[in-house]
Amino acid sequence: MNARMLKTEEYLVEKEPYYEPVGNEVAIFEAAYRNRLPILLKGPTGCGKTRFMEHMAWRLKRPLVTVSCHDDLTASDLVGRYLVKGGETLWVDGPLTRAARTGGICYLDEIVEARKDTMVVLHPLADDRRVLPIEKLGVLLEANPEFCLAISYNPGYQSVLKDLKQSTRQRFVALEFDYPFPELEKKIIVAETAIDAPVAERLVKFAHMTRNLKGSGLEEGASTRLLVHAAKLIVTGVAPVAACRSAIAQALTDDAEMLAAVQELSSSLF
Amino acid sequence: MSELTPLTVQDIARALEEWLEVEFTFLQVGELATAIAGLSRHDQDFLLDWTRRISTTNIEIAYQFARRALSRLALVDRRILEAWALHAMDTYDSVGLRPALGIIQQDPFAGHGHERAAGALFDDVRGILLTFVRGLSGRPLKIAQGEVPYTDTETLFLPPVVAQLPSLQDNFALCKATATFLWAQTRFGSFRSGLTSVFAGYPDPDRAAARFHALESLRLDTCIGRELPGLARDIRRLNAALGHDGLPAPWASYRDILSQPAARAEDTLALLASAYAAPALPLAFYHGHLRLAAVEQAMSQRMQREKVWLRVKLAELAEELHPAHSPAEGTPPQFAVTQSDDDKTGLAQLELTLDGVPLAPPEGVRQLLTSIHLDLGGIPADYLTPAGPGEYDLQQWAERTKDPDDVWQGTYHEEGATLYREWDFRRQHYRKNWCVMREKDVLPVDDGFAEQVLQKYSGFVSRLRQSFEMMRDEDRLFKRQSNGDDVDIDALVEALADARDGREMSECLFTRMHRAERNIAVMFMIDMSGSTKGWINEAEREALVLLCEALETLGDRYAIYGFSGTTRKRCELYRIKRLDEPYTQEVRARISGIRPQDYTRMGFAIRHLTELLAATDARTKLLVTLSDGKPDDYFDGYRGEYGIEDTRQALFEARRSGIHTFCVTIDQEAQGYLPHMYGRSNFVLINEVRQLPLKVADIYRRLTT
Ligand SMILES: Nc1ncnc2c1ncn2[C@@H]1O[C@H](COP(=O)(O)OP(=O)(O)O)[C@@H](O)[C@H]1O
Numbered sequence: 001m002n003a004r005m006l007k008t009e010e011y012l013v014e015k016e017p018y019y020e021p022v023g024n025e026v027a028i029f030e031a032a033y034r035n036r037l038p039i040l041l042k043g044p045t046g047c048g049k050t051r052f053m054e055h056m057a058w059r060l061k062r063p064l065v066t067v068s069c070h071d072d073l074t075a076s077d078l079v080g081r082y083l084v085k086g087g088e089t090l091w092v093d094g095p096l097t098r099a100a101r102t103g104g105i106c107y108l109d110e111i112v113e114a115r116k117d118t119m120v121v122l123h124p125l126a127d128d129r130r131v132l133p134i135e136k137l138g139v140l141l142e143a144n145p146e147f148c149l150a151i152s153y154n155p156g157y158q159s160v161l162k163d164l165k166q167s168t169r170q171r172f173v174a175l176e177f178d179y180p181f182p183e184l185e186k187k188i189i190v191a192e193t194a195i196d197a198p199v200a201e202r203l204v205k206f207a208h209m210t211r212n213l214k215g216s217g218l219e220e221g222a223s224t225r226l227l228v229h230a231a232k233l234i235v236t237g238v239a240p241v242a243a244c245r246s247a248i249a250q251a252l253t254d255d256a257e258m259l260a261a262v263q264e265l266s267s268s269l270f
Numbered sequence: 271m272s273e274l275t276p277l278t279v280q281d282i283a284r285a286l287e288e289w290l291e292v293e294f295t296f297l298q299v300g301e302l303a304t305a306i307a308g309l310s311r312h313d314q315d316f317l318l319d320w321t322r323r324i325s326t327t328n329i330e331i332a333y334q335f336a337r338r339a340l341s342r343l344a345l346v347d348r349r350i351l352e353a354w355a356l357h358a359m360d361t362y363d364s365v366g367l368r369p370a371l372g373i374i375q376q377d378p379f380a381g382h383g384h385e386r387a388a389g390a391l392f393d394d395v396r397g398i399l400l401t402f403v404r405g406l407s408g409r410p411l412k413i414a415q416g417e418v419p420y421t422d423t424e425t426l427f428l429p430p431v432v433a434q435l436p437s438l439q440d441n442f443a444l445c446k447a448t449a450t451f452l453w454a455q456t457r458f459g460s461f462r463s464g465l466t467s468v469f470a471g472y473p474d475p476d477r478a479a480a481r482f483h484a485l486e487s488l489r490l491d492t493c494i495g496r497e498l499p500g501l502a503r504d505i506r507r508l509n510a511a512l513g514h515d516g517l518p519a520p521w522a523s524y525r526d527i528l529s530q531p532a533a534r535a536e537d538t539l540a541l542l543a544s545a546y547a548a549p550a551l552p553l554a555f556y557h558g559h560l561r562l563a564a565v566e567q568a569m570s571q572r573m574q575r576e577k578v579w580l581r582v583k584l585a586e587l588a589e590e591l592h593p594a595h596s597p598a599e600g601t602p603p604q605f606a607v608t609q610s611d612d613d614k615t616g617l618a619q620l621e622l623t624l625d626g627v628p629l630a631p632p633e634g635v636r637q638l639l640t641s642i643h644l645d646l647g648g649i650p651a652d653y654l655t656p657a658g659p660g661e662y663d664l665q666q667w668a669e670r671t672k673d674p675d676d677v678w679q680g681t682y683h684e685e686g687a688t689l690y691r692e693w694d695f696r697r698q699h700y701r702k703n704w705c706v707m708r709e710k711d712v713l714p715v716d717d718g719f720a721e722q723v724l725q726k727y728s729g730f731v732s733r734l735r736q737s738f739e740m741m742r743d744e745d746r747l748f749k750r751q752s753n754g755d756d757v758d759i760d761a762l763v764e765a766l767a768d769a770r771d772g773r774e775m776s777e778c779l780f781t782r783m784h785r786a787e788r789n790i791a792v793m794f795m796i797d798m799s800g801s802t803k804g805w806i807n808e809a810e811r812e813a814l815v816l817l818c819e820a821l822e823t824l825g826d827r828y829a830i831y832g833f834s835g836t837t838r839k840r841c842e843l844y845r846i847k848r849l850d851e852p853y854t855q856e857v858r859a860r861i862s863g864i865r866p867q868d869y870t871r872m873g874f875a876i877r878h879l880t881e882l883l884a885a886t887d888a889r890t891k892l893l894v895t896l897s898d899g900k901p902d903d904y905f906d907g908y909r910g911e912y913g914i915e916d917t918r919q920a921l922f923e924a925r926r927s928g929i930h931t932f933c934v935t936i937d938q939e940a941q942g943y944l945p946h947m948y949g950r951s952n953f954v955l956i957n958e959v960r961q962l963p964l965k966v967a968d969i970y971r972r973l974t975t
């Protein structure tokens with residue numbers, strides 16, 4: 001069996017990632033970073049959290065390590081483990097340890113998806129000790145002063161199981177994300193896809209219609225990400241109603257009646 | 271294709287005589303039978319089948335239907351005739367024979383119906399259109415069936431069938447246009463209070479109302495055109511197909527005024543005097559009707575209610591944000607609403623501030639603000655004063671907080687209840703809103719019953735706990751992994767041996783814990799019917815104590831509800847333990863307090879518990895019924911096949927929403943009907959109390975491994 005592949009990416013962001021600030025999040029992030037405070041990004045999926053992290057990594061000129069959390073993610077996956085290679089044991093740092101050592105930004109996306117015990121290793125890193133206990137090595141790693149811990153969490157999935165514990169959340173500076181205001185969202189779609197502004201405007205309207213359905217059959221409305229997808233299809237020549245169906249409606253639901261209703265909404269707009 | 275031979279007059283007459291019970295009803299079937307005999311076999315079968323189905327509901331309706339449908343067969347699509355029959359039966363179910371006969375007599379397709387039209391049926395379009403209008407901005411609206419299209423500003427009423435155009439697609443589009451126009455009336459402020467008195471100022475108030483409706487149709491059509499250009503295109507096409515176009519003289523100039531983006535209902539009223547004198551403007555079907563009495567009633571109730579709610583919610587919000595702000599200490603919290611006119615996304619963006627600081631209002635407050643804004647065109651200052659403590663008797667304003675027992679005092683009404691449909695196998699269709707269901711609490715009895723049971727079965731209980739503990743979130747250890755949390759000693763020893771012998775050493779030397787987190791929610795539905803009186807009730811209660819004891823070791827979510835009832839109007843579910851409720855002393859006392867009640871109507875219980883289960887996010891959902899016998903109810907026909915078929919249908923619905931259903935029974939004759947309801951492998955027969963938890967453990971194992 002092969003070593004399990006972790007979904008991690010680590011890189012130094014060289015080109016400025018396009019990010020449209022919605023409020024004062026850039027200033028708050030910078031202030032938190034200077035004060036070595038960990039950061040929690042709250043908000044629905046596809047509203048720009050990942051893009052924001054890339055942008056901040058570029059601004060602060062730190063390498064970014066992103067880990068997408070899932071229900072099999074253990075503490076060892078983050079911290080590191082021994083492997084055996086040609087009869088020799090070999091310690092391999094996990095992404096969290098690597099970032100803490102080298103002074104990178106470690107971004108744990110959708111933190112509540114990870115197993116509960118994973119959270120425990122974050123605690124000493126997230127308070128003013130800023131240390132990472134590596135049990136297997138018997139050491140306490142003091143984080144590099146440039147190291148930054150950021151986690152994201154979607155409070156939309158209201159479920160006791162998937163709630164962030166007080167003991168965790170109270171260690172973080174929280175930044176609240178939401179879908180951008182209509183004007184801004186339109187601007188983002190145009191910037192990302194070069195679509196005509198009037199079409200972008202209708203896409204935003206359509207998004208709001210689906211967001212109205214949150215709780216009446218849809219778990220979430222269309223995110224900015226989905227609008228960008230639809231706009232890309234339209235720019236390539238797909239008819240708007242078809243693009244909305246493939247890129248947005250199908251991503252939101254499998255329910256035939258809901259699909260039909262959402263389709264009626266988009267065909268009323270375009 | 272071979273044609274079947276038509277039935278003879280004699281065959282038909284004999285069948286009709288039987289279904290229509292002519293022996294007692296003295297209905298004349300001779301002429302009818304002769305006429306039916308002249309139809310093709312295909313038409314005969316259709317007509318006779320529906321006559322028989324309707325006759326199980328009411329003979330008179332069946333007879334009238336047969337006579338009327340006879341002449342419609344050639345003209346109208348079958349689906350429409352079916353819808354017509356069902357609509358008549360629904361009407362019979364809800365309001366009685368006379369209105370139902372009215373439906374049959376007042377042929378809804380006369381006049382405008384297209385020949386053989388493929389009509390859009392209310393039941394088919396309701397779901398889609400409800401979601402559709404919820405997606406549009408504004409107040410969350412409801413959709414219900416009415417004889418003509420209109421709205422009271424909270425519900426959009428659509429007719430049972432729309433068959434204006436030949437194709438189903440176009441008729442659906444027409445329904446959608448209708449729903450949209452009615453929505454536009456609420457969304458773009460057609461209705462301000464006081465319209466009735468404005469119209470009363472005219473010699474002929476009805477004429478004034480009609481002119482107002484016509485003027486508004488001009489204004490709203492252009493609003494729809496701006497908001498929903500795709501739909502406006504459809505409407506133009508439908509209008510052309512219906513021959514509805516062109517505006518007579520003064521109306522074209524009214525339209526020029528009312529199609530301005532800034533035009534409001536006030537501008538419409540300003541034109542009313544002039545339009546009053548003008549000839550009538552024929553409206554399109556989708557413009558619906560104006561039912562001002564319904565509008566004003568709904569509006570005045572809503573406006574009072576929403577003012578109270580808003581003020582109460584703002585008080586809560588102020589308390590939450592500034593707990594120190596007690597009214598005694600002077601400065602009361604100051605709420606204000608600012609409005610940024612963002613017409614591009616539809617509704618004006620309303621922003622709430624508290625003492626000058628903007629805040630994100632909770633969803634409930636936001637909806638109230640929107641709804642009030644739609645009614646009044648703004649938020650009056652007195653709406654924004656938080657309610658003082660005890661200022662309102664909330665009981666009076668809450669929508670559904672009545673104590674079910676109070677509701678039953680006096681005459682029957684359906685306040686505080688949930689209505690469920692029921693499957694009528696003879697009709698081969700549901701009876702809508704048939705069962706009136708209420709949740710009630712079991713009266714707890716604190717008599718140490720649970721402790722006694724645990725004592726009585728003490729040896730068994732510890733064995734039971736053990737066997738359930740074995741099922742706990744099993745941590746399975748995977749061996750010989752290339753990475754993991756611990757060293758796999760066996761693998762290591764082998765590898766070292768290999769290395770010494772000069773063979774290549776394996777790198778898979780670790781063990782790894784794999785946690786299969788079971789995510790299950792279980793609902794136990796307990797028979798509390800009168801027939802459980804005596805040892806069965808005792809046995810059920812004992813079994814529940816043992817069951818809870820066992821389930822507690824697992825940490826899974828589970829709930830217990832008892833069911834019973836007398837007739838469809840009194841279907842009761844008794845809360846013993848809710849899904850999110852811990853197993854407390856109170857719950858134990860409720861188990862002890864389970865007492866046999868009335869009859870065994872089952873469908874409503876399954877449907878309600880299915881909804882509760884469906885609302886959880888558990889990966890595995892399980893509904894286990896514990897019953898002593900088959901469905902049965904007091905002389906409204908639930909006994910026998912009807913009850914069994916309804917139960918079976920309800921279970922089918924549950925399975926369709928992803929719920930596993932099982933039945934544990936102590937009825938020794940269950941073999942006869944349970945497989946039919948639950949499926950061959952989904953029921954078990956037990957003859958001893960202590961078997962229940964063991965059987966439940968079996969079911970768990972089957973589902974989770
Ligand atoms: N404020 C923003 N500035 C620029 N692009 C944005 C912004 N918000 C959303 N986007 C677009 O939406 C897409 C999805 O955002 P992403 O950051 O992946 O969402 P999240 O991490 O919140 O799930 C991005 O790829 C980008 O195209």
Ligand SMILES: [Mg+2]
Binds near residue numbers: 046049050109
């Ligand atoms: Mg992301």
